Amino acid sequence: MKFDLLVKLKLRTCFLAVTCFLSFSAIQAQTKSVKGVVSADGEPMIGATIIVKGTSTGTQTDFDGNYTIKVKTGGVLVFKYIGFLSKEIVVGKSSTINVSLVEDTTNLDEIIVIGYGTQKKKEVTGAVVQVSNEAISKIGTADLGAALQGLIAGVNVTASSGAPGADSNILIRGLSSVTGNSSPLYVVDGIPFASDPKLSMSEIETIDVLKDAASASIYGTRGSGGVILITTKKGKVGQMKISANQYYGLQSITSGVPTVNVEESLYIRFLAAASQPNGTTYGNTWTPIEYDRYSLTNETYLQPKIENDYAPVQNYGLSISGGSKGLTYNVVGSFFSQDGTIINSGYDRANIRANTQFEKGNWKISTGLGFRIEEQSYAPWNIITTALKYQPYQSDIDPNADIIDNAGPGNSVETQNLSNTAALFKQTDKRNGERLDGSINAVYKISDHFNFTTRAGVSYNNDTRVRINPLFTAYDEDGNVIPQQTRSGVYNQSIRATSQTLENVIDYSQSFGDHNVKAVVAYSSEKYTYSTFAAQKFDLISNDVTVLNGATLDPSATSGTGWGQDRTNSLIGMIGRLQYNYKGKYLFSASIRRDGSSRFSKANRWGTFPSVTAGWNVSDENWFEPVKDIVSSLKFRAGLGTTGNQSFLDYSNAATIKLANDYVFGTEGDDNLALGATQEAFANKNVKWETSEQLNLGFDLSFLRNSFKLTGDFYQTNKKDMLMPLLLPPTTGASGGTNETVVLNVGDMENTGYEFALNYSHRGVESGFNWNLGGTFSQNTNVVSKMSGSNKIAFLPGSQVVLGVPNEDLVSVLAEGYEAGAFFVIKTDGIIRTEEELIEYQTIQPTARLGDLRYIDYNNDNTISNADRQYAGSGTPEFEIGLNMSFDYKGFDFYMQWYSAQGGEIINGTKAYAYKHGTHKDLVYQWTPQNPTSNIPTNRGRDHENYRGYTDFWIQDGSFIRLRTVNIGYTVPNEYFGDLNITKFRVFLAAQNPLTITEYDGYDPEVGNSNFSSRGIDKGNYPISSQFRIGIQLDF
Template structure:
């Protein structure tokens, strides 16, 4: 008897599923669901219906006389069947033998962050993402399993197979999945450049599996602000502090009185600033072709500087795949992006807007209101014709009488900053996949990564101080061009025989990186204003140009073999040979092998049933491999060439004082220069409990970076610089834990928790015998604040160790006598400086390790909850065990303002405190000591998000597949004991030796956002 059975197929969120195949078991008859998820089929009353849909678990239902059968399909969350992308191929997750972390599109769906690299923060163990600053568009630095190198430790980025210089051009909406190859065995297939880990990004493409099309649009608007962070001294505190510290030129009583609380420069500088983002994705496909078109727009204004710190990004993506013949697939992944940035100087203790806001005294007003009497020093400056800066209303900006030097009125500084950068970037590749015989596939692909960056800046006439002024209209334009191409060919063979299965891959790659630039500077243009600020409008004699090009090539051959027996015993091996033009002839080739193995213990017959009930999955794995890094070797670094760069002297003719050019070797040669090699051992285990609802992953690793490339240090008497040497070994080791729990997905209230924790240790284990310590970054004038030396952590903080505060003269006298010191004359209230080198002086020879910028642990925790249409996300992230050095207090600028706690916590007399010094503005024994080093531990709630997805019934009436609204608080709550602006301050990736020094960084703003995501 045939019945007509009707019903509806929905997904876990009760949304209708379109195109689900509904078939009768044992028959070829079938149908599929319509756009509302409904179906109707004629079926024998004793038959069985099978519901099949890609990505979901198939469901069978016996008809048993019913005429209405509705089903809810569950997504196929058998995680172990998922594939992960590995270099030059994919692997079933269950067969992976290395340490690979995956972040999928759905993890990023809720992100309110504009950059994919930032979105990786806290998502996975062993990956540290440090924002370099909170300013719009500023880059982040990513460290995988600690800093291996002491210069550039950025990982290698591979986007759809193409090596790219960075991933800042990707909008999170473009990403299908991100794989992070952490262990050497996984990364070894990228040989010479994989030492700092590899980030593989796969962008979204249209689906070819079924006739579908969809339009996704998301919109987000946010408001950024700065919380109440690090108060500075007010007018009274400032004046009293200077007075107590013996500074001479104090504000008068009248000035202090008139100022009241005084100017809060921080409030004056920071304001709320908007951010918005739109992303539109159109995709679809049929059996033969699929396409995806993506567009996005992002704009962020700065909380300091507004329009002068603005970041705009447009991206366009076109991905298609086409089956031309049964044996031939071709397609492309193509991305164009455009960035427009205006920027302010920051992260410098010398000339930045932020450091001026930190340093300027509270007595000086932001502006002198019209009609008020200008102070004498301002009228004097005006009388001598100096170009003082006015605000929009025509009022002169406040000019400090007390704090000068490089500092200036921060709002005035913003007004005179005229810098813009426009970048056009194209990244993409075209590919062809050819099926030669069954199991053997050949891929060829050609990709480019091209970026064209134009920077334009000019400076109007202005005067803040004798040092911070501009008396000539001047400007500069720079065009930097990168054009890199890569051509790769590889073949993959897969074969299963009986319980054995074998995969093999072999191929080659050629990569060429071209860079050229043209920089110009010009001055004395005809009138002040943007439209005159070009070289054509300045005298030809004032035009200068500079330019450069360089080219480097990398040739590679690689192969990989994988074997498994019943998916139970797993073995992988790979090797890559790389040749680089950056090294001297004869030293160009390097070889990078790796092996790894795994054992799925739970698949063994002897695995006890009783255990399997609870712990259903157990895998043990181990890997070893070697990688290289060339990032710190420039073109021709090894060679000692003769160059005229920078060598000129003025002649002695007063009538015609021209420069005479000279030429000399620019550096010492180092033909033995070789790869930085990273060797890594990884032992890991994976456990699934209760049908994988709890999944635990544990890894232990030891990563040794050998022949570390360091700036060469040779004795000065050798007579020239050694640019880069293979300086030593750095060892990172640690533990990584990842734990996920998902609640029963059939209940209305669902939740999941996932957390990760990394413990790491870092130290220098070997130094080039030519070297002892290497000086790192300096602070102010003449203080080396970071150092690199044997058995110490990478770029540790260097300075005076203190042991409390001298309370009285008797204590001082005793200390001097006990240590037999000469020439040391502290006052009560000064810190007790430890005589580290045991000589008879307290001097910079007593500098020792006073802090470690490297964290001991990092963690992330994500909580997801949903109930009916509502969803909630909490994502927090943190780290601990690292130190931050407060580096914006300059002793050579004694009258600069200071954080309020300098005043509140200060020593005020015998017995008042033993932890903070008496008022003091210029003592190196304080400002180069551990008193400036703070614990950098923090926990930040990156995101709190609440969303609502409208019921499909309601939406179906307006032809909308889904609609979700949400609001989110980003970076709103930070828990830290660091007393500066931002515990993440000073993570400048361009100078690894400066990590952890807070030079007055642009703090990470907090943000409130609202948005919607709609699918048609």
């Protein structure tokens, strides 16, 4: 009995305990409504999936990233979005759960644009690299080339000039042509552009670069320099989104050429006088003070006067996008303005682009319309070298004046040049341009496997340029007018260019079990027209009347000149491509393009450009599974492709004639002047396509769930039948300029190189600390393997080091066995310091004296001539390195990029020019009997052999390391804005080119040029500036 009671009490106790537990659990597990916002990098995510773990209950976010879901307390919500890491959160007491997702670095389904189609990154077999808008926006530049510098292995970018609006020079895998155009082809939304399309960075969604010939051969003759495929931003389904950005900054020149003051200048001239055999200077018996008695009262330095310190740079952007199912839109507008750091220079650009996409039934139609207005002001001609040679004891120049009194003695060379120098300060050279481009892309889905695409594009470009050389009057000390050596005048030019593109494409895609096949056939037609007219007149009547008719000429002078030119060229291409893969593991692609160009004669008009590539995703093999925790993916790639080149002037295959070469017709006494015509240029009907065959071997490797990624490529390019204009002898009667040349297939060239790109990405899902470290390495070796004919070396026009010297001073060459643009100079062997050295050297150069440079008689013929020139490197770097690092934490973000070019040489032409004119500070320490250990040759006047540009005395190491970009920002949390609908507000500070490490003592070691013959030759190039900016980014 007692036992039964005890048992009953225990059972009741257990029952009460269980009841209490179950009641508590029921309270805990009751269903409630949870809401929140799903975002990524502060942006709402449309269509993100939220699922209650272990159930079929789920929902998606709306246009603003909002969601609402019923879930039991203690349940687990799983947040998912394609391309991002999933996130699981246990539901607690709070009814609001906001989630931020991070990108999944293991995602290999990234879509790459490959030309006439797209492809999953995992299936790409060529050397193709994609750069996002996020990456290029961090650089903060209006120039596409500058934005890409150091980001892509194998893409060499050098600044042709630091001038506002100047394009960078882009070489993909080395020099692709010796005819002057090695630039890549630009393709914007499927439409090819002949040059940089000058888009604002806010218009661009992605940039895909086709580096190897196998990938670029789909563009045939246009792909020899590589291809840059630009995809512009498109609208997305959802509520209207407005984004705005703005920055303002200041620029300055951080380096220069050291020049002398008045005392040092007079000292150098006295030394020059003392060093002359007859004790005179420059052929005059006057000392500098006697020559110009005002020399001690002046203190003039023109370098600071031509520089514009703290020049402003600013950018404004606004975009509006959105749409509904079936119709989306994106409109981007921007304005960029940059004042030059050199006087009278600047660049303003306004861009607007509208993209729409319409889908209904089997049709998908996309349109794009872009409009650009530019105003570019160029710095006065040779203003940097003019400032370098200006003596500090000369009269000061007022940039706002039209006259100058007491300029000095009238028989002084410096005085006679003064009016020309002063006029440069008021010279204006302005270009205004408008460009309109439009495209339409219509895709019709024929069936589940076939699509038909027709694409048309038109662009219209109109440029006008006006250069005004102002009237300037200088009076000598006696009040006489000093003639202006460069005549005042007006130059007007108008250029109109149009392009038309039409393409029809049929693509096929189907899977047969594990076998996947894609095929493309296409037809492409392109037409380009170019028309220009220019006129020039001299002798302005006043600087207030600067129109063409405001210039009048001396009656005895020839009247103004005018000329024009019209050109047209066309291209037709037929394209085919087949792609195959088995389970995405074994990859194969083959393409062929047949191009016809109007630039060739009928016999050689057509060229055929095939390619084949293969790849193997090793990591997809079953036997690879044991190591996948360490090696996430491994792919090998191989490709062989051919591209063509037709980069020479239109009508070079036809002899041209010129009118207005009059002649006398008739017998003596009854003769008349008749209108005549002569052959102006010669032709080569046998000129044929220049072709490039390239082998590419590469791999893609990733570790630790793709946190580490390494890509490597080796390539070898064999260029055959190089096109090059060769100079004709005067006996041919060619009329001059480009007409003195004829285009020939002159030889072969090879490019060999290695490329590596390494990236590490860490996503701190729990800590919120994310960081990324990336690096690139590129090495390219170029060699001219064959020169046709008996002449194995050709000096390149335009490669003089010092301005105003004859063609005998050319230094860049095409020579068999050396890189294109190699420097061939006369080498030096120090200074002649002793009488013994002088006597020995005078057997080679009888006029030599103590303190002169000693040149090496390379061919031992006891004379110094061009035959003594030797190889001395080139302006092309041996290798390049790019390094970038970024991190973000709780709204703070930081980005830094370094770039380095190592091993290239620079010929310091600015230094040579300052030596030549006796203004470089080094000359204070020149060799004299009292300073016998100096390595600086004695100053003997501007025309002495000591200062000729074709020697190695001016060659310096051009290696440098540059901190290109630093960007620090903070994104304000959205909750601070309440109901203002602000989804992102970021403020930032940025610096561009704040630090350069180099041993080069010129303006800047980044010496590029649009013509490879002048690469590495510093002739007073517009210097690159440092920038410091502050800006904001705002999204609604």
